[in-house]
Amino acid sequence: MRPRFSLSGPVLMGSTCSGFSLVSSMLRHSILLPVAASAVLLLSGCQSTPSPQDGPLGTWADDPMRNAPPITRGLDAAGLSTLLGAELAGQRGDYRYASQGYLEAANRYREPALAERATFAARFGNEASLIEASALRWRELAPQAEAPNRLLAAFSLQRGDWLDSLEQRIAIVEAGGHGDVTAFAEIAVAEEAPLTLIAQQLREHLAQPNADQLEHHSDVLLGTALIEAALGDTAVAQRRLDQVALLDPESAALWLVRARLALETEDYSAAQRAAQQGLELAPDDVRFILLLAQAEIRLNNISAAETQTNALLESHGGNQDLRLSLAQLYLEEGHPEPAQRLLQPLIGQPEVPNLAYYLLGAITQAQGDTDNALLYYRQVNEGDEFVPARAAAAKMLIEEDRLLDARAFLRIERMRFDSYFTELVMLEVQLLDETNQTEEANALLDREITRTPDDASLLYMRAMRRWEAGDIAGMEADLRQVLRTDPDNAEALNALGYTLADLNLPGRLQEAFELIERAYEADPDNPAVLDSMGWAYFRLGQPEEALPWLESAYTQIPDQEVAAHLAEVLQALGREEEARRLIEQIMQRTNLHPQIDDLLKRYPELTPQETP
Structure with a gap:
């Protein structure tokens, strides 16, 4: 018997293979986990369906569905296949494929739950570009959902896009959620983010009507x-x-910010009171302990500070991280003795933290005991403090006119810690530069590259030094060597492409553009690459194409070099007033702006009116 299809317009209402309607129903109700199970039912049902050849009519002369309207709602064959593939990929741990499948389905069916599932699959697979694409689609399909905005905010912060991260947080606040703006501001201050632009964005939000009626207005x-x-x-x-x-x-x-503001304005008594008040409200928040200690130290109540911090340490079970933070605070405030007393109990432990050895090295160095300081620094093992400890030790020796000892020390450390070979060579080059031993630095770099000719970091370092010396051919040779061993090295691709574009060398602009394109493919979130792409477009005579790239780069790294590029493109597009305002912002922010100065020599009409 022939299968029966009931068609109503372009919608598939049912068939003997009824799994389609089952999956469509699940999709409407956002129940995604059982998709694979439903597929089993679907496939088993299809397997039991009689074939056309089994009926008395034999083989069909023509396809009865040839002129049927296309399916525009529900799951068609391609949609079902995509979902099944994504579900099965997730079950076998192929989260990239799973995320791609769910995202494709979300784009096809406009179902927020599919975009949500794509996002979580991408997070399991740690696929940065897929996380962002899926979260963006999720937010588009569910504008009121807090989770995608929160995820996008964290993602932007991770890649250093401060303004975009703040934009997502403000969106959360405006939707009635908690955007963690205070926590964001703390990080921004600590990381030297573009605070002027951040403040401007926050003030614009606060100036909006009814901003003060939002639930988490106080956080903003x-x-x-x-x-x-x-x-x-x-x-x-x-x-x-x-x-x-x-x-x-x-x-x-509130009291945390009050304490910090009081310290900023040198009202140490007010800082002390605010920290104490905050500690009463949040006794487990170590930030108040540190602020209280800092206020006591600034008031020169060292004994009181020690008594208080020791009691707090005891109440926190001798918290090791807190002990280290307090010791670091005392040391930064110029009080090495209490710092040393805090650190001594850690030395007898089976595993001494690297930071403890590093701080003890700094304390002993401050006391003038170079040899013991060197011993402490050398006990810092592999980790975050390893290179800073070697740098501190070498600088200490150099300050005592023991340059040869410093170099011997670094050479021995390179042999002891092969995994830090490159970093220690670069450190020695830097120290030689600082002591005006440029020829020795170049000789060291040449010698070590001869020994390790494929060391990309050393080659890149020499390339940049050659560029600074005006040796463009030498720079290109080193970068080409990097690319021979690592064709997708975004840093080398970008450096070479940007240099060729910036120099505007005859016949090499297209080559420059292609190099930067490859850099972008390898590292699409790198603002330096975005700047290079915009500048290459401009050099090719395409300012309209250049503009969005440079705007995106400036959002992430609002420095004077990117600003100069952006201002020149704005000028080329006839938007001189915008270019002038941008230049004014940079000149207000910093006194050193050589690229802006060079731009104004070529375009004096862009000079802000307030600037003499």
Whole structure:
């Protein structure tokens, strides 16, 4: 008997192979996990369906579905195949394929749950580009969902796109969620982010109607106050804190920012009171302990600070990380003795933290005991403190006019720690440069590259030194050597491509563009590559194409070099006023702006009116 199809317009309503309607129903209800199971039912059902040849009519002369309208709703064969493939890929641990499948399905069916599933699969597989693409689609399909914005905010922060991260956080706040703006501001201040641009974005949000009616308005106020305090706008920051005090006087975050602002304005008694108040509200928050200790130290109450911090350490079970942080604080504030007393209990432990040895080396060095300081520094094993410890030891010896001893020390360390060979060579080159031993530095670099001719980092370092010396051919030779062993080295591709584009060498612009394109394929999130791409487009006479690349680069690294490129493109597009405002921002932010100065020599009409 022939299979029966019931068609209503372009929608497949049912068939003897009824799994389609089952999966469509599941899709409508966002139940995605059982997709594979439903496929088994579907396939088994199809296997039991009689074939056309089994019926009395024999083989069909023509396909009865040839002129049927296309399926525009529900799952068609391609959609089902995509979902099944994604589900099975996830079960076998191929999260990249799973994420791609779910994302394709989300684009096809506009179902937020599919985009959500694509995002989580990408996170399991640690696929950065897929995480972002899936989260963007998720947010597009579910604008009120907090999770995709939160994920995009964290993702942007991870790659250093401060303004985009803040934009996602503000979107969360405007949707009624908690955007963690204060925590973001703390990181921004610590990491020397573009605070002026961040403050501008925060103020624009706060100026919006009804911004003060949002549930987490106080968090935005606190974050803004932190940024403004770091920029020196302490009076404005204080007014914001007064607003928060009216909204949420029991907020621990309020007292945290109050303490920091008081330290910034050198009101150490107020900082002490604020830290104590915060500690009462959040006794387990070590930040208040550190702020309280810092306030006591600034008040020169060293004995009181030690008594208090020792009691707090005891109440926290002798927390090792807290002990190290307090020791570091004492040392930074110029009090090595209490720092040493805090660190001594750690030395007898089976596993001494690297930071303890590093800090003890610094303390002993400050006490003038070079030999013991050297012993401490040498006990720092592989990890974050390894290279800083060797740098501190070598600089200490150089300061005592023992350059040969410093070089011998670094040479021995290269033999002891082969995995740090490259970093230690680069460190020695840097130290030789600092002591005006440029020829010795070049000789060292040449010698070590001869021994390790495929060391990409050393080759790149020499290439940059050759560029600074005006040896473009030598620079290109080194970068070409890097690319022979690592054709997808984004740093080398970008450096060579940008240099060729910037020099505007006859007949080599297209080559420069192709190199930068390869760099972008290898590292699409690198703002330096985005800047190079924009500059290459401009050199090729395509300012319209250049603009979005440079705008994106400037968002992530708002320095004077990218600003000069962006301003020149704006000028070429007839947007001189925007270029002038951009130049003015840079000149207000820093006194050193050679690229901007060079630009103004070529385009004096872009000079801001306020600038003499």
